Amino acid sequence: MSKKRIVVLTGAGISAESGIRTFRDGDGLWEEHRIEDVATPQAWQADPMFVWRFYQARRRQMLEVEPNPAHKALADLAARHDELTLITQNVDDLHERAGNTSTIHMHGQLKTLRCEESGRTEIRLEEHELIDEFLTCNCCAVAQRVRPDIVWFGEMPMYMEEIYAAVEACDIFLVVGSSGHVYPAAGLVNVAHSAGAKTILVNLEAPINADAFTEVHLGKAGEILPGILEQFR
Numbered sequence: 001m002s003k004k005r006i007v008v009l010t011g012a013g014i015s016a017e018s019g020i021r022t023f024r025d026g027d028g029l030w031e032e033h034r035i036e037d038v039a040t041p042q043a044w045q046a047d048p049m050f051v052w053r054f055y056q057a058r059r060r061q062m063l064e065v066e067p068n069p070a071h072k073a074l075a076d077l078a079a080r081h082d083e084l085t086l087i088t089q090n091v092d093d094l095h096e097r098a099g100n101t102s103t104i105h106m107h108g109q110l111k112t113l114r115c116e117e118s119g120r121t122e123i124r125l126e127e128h129e130l131i132d133e134f135l136t137c138n139c140c141a142v143a144q145r146v147r148p149d150i151v152w153f154g155e156m157p158m159y160m161e162e163i164y165a166a167v168e169a170c171d172i173f174l175v176v177g178s179s180g181h182v183y184p185a186a187g188l189v190n191v192a193h194s195a196g197a198k199t200i201l202v203n204l205e206a207p208i209n210a211d212a213f214t215e216v217h218l219g220k221a222g223e224i225l226p227g228i229l230e231q232f233r
């Protein structure tokens with residue numbers, strides 16, 4: 001077993017072949033929605049029902065898709081490699097369903113909902129919890145409205161301390177399917193580079209931060225990632 005410490009950061013591109021639209025590709029989610037209308041705390045304040053329904057639709061869709069060979073190849077490598085940290089910007093649960101149980105979700109998760117009062121999160125994926133009407137929490141004496149457990153623009157990504165510690169200590173930093181537009185995730189390659197790690201990118205097209213990587217593989221993750229991961233087995 002290799003002793004190299006590997007950190008993998010995934011983005012929307014890894015779930016594209018499962019049928020979940022990315023954000024910034026031609027047919028991406030942000031083509032049809034303004035980020036400010038659905039993915040900010042201000043949007044939630046101004047029109048919570050619109051935001052709620054946007055995320056409820058995404059939660060329902062998540063249950064209809066399956067992990068693809070890229071998710072499976074990463075889960076397979078993680079099972080054989082005890083020094084692998086998987087960080088995702090994705091809010092779907094496809095890494096978990098492929099077998100990666102310790103995925104770090106820096107931008108939150110669709111499967112959980114968060115109480116607005118206590119901040120507690122709970123898995124809420126029963127059929128009656130996927131409706132277009134608001135839901136309330138199971139934690140407060142007087143049930144409070146819950147919000148999507150998503151990190152919106154203007155909010156702090158989750159687990160940053162743990163993430164920086166892993167990236168600063170890694171030997172290999174691999175990014176799969178991310179356009180490099182959203183910070184701090186997009187800046188992690190620089191942290192890895194400063195720490196002396198080899199930085200590898202697997203993406204359909206060259207993203208804006210492609211120059212920051214020592215090795216770039218262009219193509220569909222489901223098709224090329226399994227072969228690229230062979231070197232780490």
Ligand code: APR
Binds near residue numbers: 014016089220221222
């Ligand atoms: N395989 C590999 N890469 C792909 C594939 C594929 N099959 N399909 C698309 N891609 C690439 C695109 O070329 C693009 O560079 O995936 C990238 C997806 O970029 P974005 O849509 O910007 O997604 P991401 O980088 O994950 O976005 C970051 O932005 O809106 C927020 O919070 C949201 O976590 C998200 C963050």
